[in-house]
Amino acid sequence: QKEVEQNSGPLSVPEGAIASLNCTYSDRGSQSFFWYRQYSGKSPELIMFIYSNGDKEDGRFTAQLNKASQYVSLLIRDSQPSDSATYLCAANRGYQKVTFGTGTKLQVIP
Amino acid sequence: DGGITQSPKYLFRKEGQNVTLSCEQNLNHDAMYWYRQDPGQGLRLIYYSQIVNDFQKGDIAEGYSVSREKKESFPLTVTSAQKNPTAFYLCASSSGAHRNTEAFFGQGTRLTVV
Numbered sequence: 251q252k253e254v255e256q257n258s259g260p261l262s263v264p265e266g267a268i269a270s271l272n273c274t275y276s277d278r279g280s281q282s283f284f285w286y287r288q289y290s291g292k293s294p295e296l297i298m299f300i301y302s303n304g305d306k307e308d309g310r311f312t313a314q315l316n317k318a319s320q321y322v323s324l325l326i327r328d329s330q331p332s333d334s335a336t337y338l339c340a341a342n343r344g345y346q347k348v349t350f351g352t353g354t355k356l357q358v359i360p
Numbered sequence: 361d362g363g364i365t366q367s368p369k370y371l372f373r374k375e376g377q378n379v380t381l382s383c384e385q386n387l388n389h390d391a392m393y394w395y396r397q398d399p400g401q402g403l404r405l406i407y408y409s410q411i412v413n414d415f416q417k418g419d420i421a422e423g424y425s426v427s428r429e430k431k432e433s434f435p436l437t438v439t440s441a442q443k444n445p446t447a448f449y450l451c452a453s454s455s456g457a458h459r460n461t462e463a464f465f466g467q468g469t470r471l472t473v474v
Contacts, residue, residue, distance in 0.1 A: 256402070258402065282461070284462050284463070291448070292467075292468075293450055293465040293466060293467050293468050294403075294450075294465050295465075296462050299462060336402065338402065338403065340462075340463065342454070342461060342462075348391070348393070348452070348454045348461075348462070348463040349405075350395070350402070350403045350405070350463075351402065352401065352402025352403065352404070353401075353402035353403065355400070
């Protein structure tokens with residue numbers, strides 16, 4: 251079982267819709283969770299992090315964490331074609347090891 | 361400015377050659393990582409190091425080697441034993457000292473076998 255799992259996609263959503271990206275993790279010792287966006291040929295960039303159960307909002311992005319279910323999600327409201335990218339979920343166990351999922355490719359259709 | 365520097369940006373390797381990819385960080389991070397990314401795929405962990413003079417294999421370490429002689433440097437050697445090395449290689453580092461510590465990435469090295 252992979253430590254951090256994501257559906258590889260592609261996930262296709264129409265412009266203006268809500269995109270929902272999901273991630274599960276196996277290590278209950280994981281403390282913090284991160285969402286990165288990666289455009290083709292570029293390095294990943296951090297979008298959000300979350301460490302408490304519940305929702306965290308930043309502009310069009312909302313991260314959700316459910317530690318009991320070991321589940322993390324990222325919602326993108328009012329999706330734009332510029333949001334088309336691969337989204338990587340990562341977990342930090344709190345001692346210097348960040349583990350990444352393999353990413354979900356998002357396609358926003360104009 | 362603090363950050364991670366990977367070099368070169370593009371690298372060409374002949375069959376049977378070893379090549380070394382450089383990764384340097386001035387963020388004072390303890391942990392460093394190497395990932396491989398194939399076209400349209402996610403990140404796969406090659407090696408990681410949590411402290412100087414120590415490193416662990418990731419999911420796809422075969423055909424690769426690393427060293428961690430200095431805190432700021434974590435070079436990756438792609439050996440001739442790696443049969444399909446053409447890929448995008450990403451180096452990252454993280455502190456891990458605090459709960460919200462993220463991983464920072466370099467700009468990547470694109471390796472092509474010719």
